[in-house]
Amino acid sequence: FQPTIHPLDASLAPNDLAAFWMPFSANRSFKQRPRLVVGAEGMHYLTGEGRRVIDGAAGLWCCNAGHCREPIVKAIQGQAARLDYAPSFQFSHPEAFTLAARLAALAPGDLDHVFFANSGSEAVDTALKIALAYWQARGRGSKTRLIGRERGYHGVGFGGISVGGIVTNRKAFGTLLTGVDHLPHTYDRDRQAFSRGEPDWGAHLADELERIVALHDASTIAAVIVEPVAGSTGVLPPPKGYLQRLRAICDKHDILLIFDEVITGFGRLGTAFAAERYGVVPDLMTFAKGVTSGTAPMGGVIARAPIHDAFMQGPEHTIELFHGYTYSAHPLACAAGLATLDVYRDEGLFGRAAELEAAFADAVHGLKGLSNVLDIRTVGLAAGVDLAPKAEGPGRRGYDAMVAAFHDHDMMLRVAGDTLALSPPLIVTEGQIGELVEKLGKTIQAVA
Numbered sequence: 001f002q003p004t005i006h007p008l009d010a011s012l013a014p015n016d017l018a019a020f021w022m023p024f025s026a027n028r029s030f031k032q033r034p035r036l037v038v039g040a041e042g043m044h045y046l047t048g049e050g051r052r053v054i055d056g057a058a059g060l061w062c063c064n065a066g067h068c069r070e071p072i073v074k075a076i077q078g079q080a081a082r083l084d085y086a087p088s089f090q091f092s093h094p095e096a097f098t099l100a101a102r103l104a105a106l107a108p109g110d111l112d113h114v115f116f117a118n119s120g121s122e123a124v125d126t127a128l129k130i131a132l133a134y135w136q137a138r139g140r141g142s143k144t145r146l147i148g149r150e151r152g153y154h155g156v157g158f159g160g161i162s163v164g165g166i167v168t169n170r171k172a173f174g175t176l177l178t179g180v181d182h183l184p185h186t187y188d189r190d191r192q193a194f195s196r197g198e199p200d201w202g203a204h205l206a207d208e209l210e211r212i213v214a215l216h217d218a219s220t221i222a223a224v225i226v227e228p229v230a231g232s233t234g235v236l237p238p239p240k241g242y243l244q245r246l247r248a249i250c251d252k253h254d255i256l257l258i259f260d261e262v263i264t265g266f267g268r269l270g271t272a273f274a275a276e277r278y279g280v281v282p283d284l285m286t287f288a289k290g291v292t293s294g295t296a297p298m299g300g301v302i303a304r305a306p307i308h309d310a311f312m313q314g315p316e317h318t319i320e321l322f323h324g325y326t327y328s329a330h331p332l333a334c335a336a337g338l339a340t341l342d343v344y345r346d347e348g349l350f351g352r353a354a355e356l357e358a359a360f361a362d363a364v365h366g367l368k369g370l371s372n373v374l375d376i377r378t379v380g381l382a383a384g385v386d387l388a389p390k391a392e393g394p395g396r397r398g399y400d401a402m403v404a405a406f407h408d409h410d411m412m413l414r415v416a417g418d419t420l421a422l423s424p425p426l427i428v429t430e431g432q433i434g435e436l437v438e439k440l441g442k443t444i445q446a447v448a
């Protein structure tokens, strides 16, 4: 494994670190002992001192094809030399249309139209705006209320944190969008402990939507947005039947159902999208992350044909939706996306993830009984391991585990508070699943 770039961190003096204000990070602690990677290949990162670190998080749930995959690298290199940038406002380039068609073909039902953004957060805000504008276009503009869910994560836009349900992502930013309600989350440790896949208990929690409808009336409600599997909050799979009940209630009351599939899309659950795994077709679906295997920023919304078609009215020279981004359908991201979908298809990575789900669950659930392990949840190739908080407060044990995993056990790990999350690239082997779980066990013991 010979990186073509020189290790950078050896040349980074402490004061070189000051300028970068890192996102969602403990900046001061990081800059005292940086965790830098200078290269990556397949399942591994490379550090400046030559350590190979196994990627238990697929970067940030995004590198589903693994790192530096040659077809994707070459596609980006070629596009950068051929078409560095093209606008998609009133003009565009062929790969935007080819990628949109391929994404629509991967999505179930008549989810046939793709609006491109550059991140999951932008995809979420796009979906929320499309939902609101759709009811306007249908002459039912009183339907403006948006319904999220407790513990939901929908990125960091004002729309996303308003419908989101994680208090630390909300409390510092003022009043947020008004006209937002939240469904209860679906996790109950006493009734669902150590569940594999979708827990048996909890489908009835979808009926809480009926209470919200009874309070506000359907004539005021535009959409419900949920992650099919709540990821960032610590991997909460939907109770059996829950999503199907949400769909039925939304149909009954003419409420749009939005699936935020930024994490669940592109094989994480053993299918192209969670919508396929659960047999539920949402009206709008957001995606990001795996669409380019993390190699280029991209996100977007896949819309059902009736939603898209409702905008296609009025004089043909007029703009139908006043929304979009400079980098929507960016040529580099489109090239990366097309190559990534080729890799998923040619290597059968979605089906491969489905085949590995049971072995992955067996391995991770083998951690039950270790110090401080309160619960384990697995679904597809994603897992959450809840640790008991340290006496000094929530989050410390999780943080220490992340640091120990990287520095002492050569593993990159994501944590949500005191929950350790595993979401390896879909190219992971059974042997590497064992290695990840062994390292996770050592990490858990190290922070006991």
Ligand SMILES: Cc1ncc(COP(=O)(O)O)c(CNc2cccc(C(=O)O)c2)c1O
Pocket: 060, 061, 118, 119, 120, 121, 122, 124, 153, 154, 155, 156, 227, 231, 232, 233, 260, 261, 262, 263, 288, 289, 299, 414, 415, 416
């Ligand atoms: C469901 C969902 N929706 C939107 C976003 C926002 O995507 P962007 O970050 O590209 O704007 C996400 C992102 N989810 C996310 C991002 C970074 C870290 C972690 C973690 O759980 O460690 C999760 C997500 O999981």
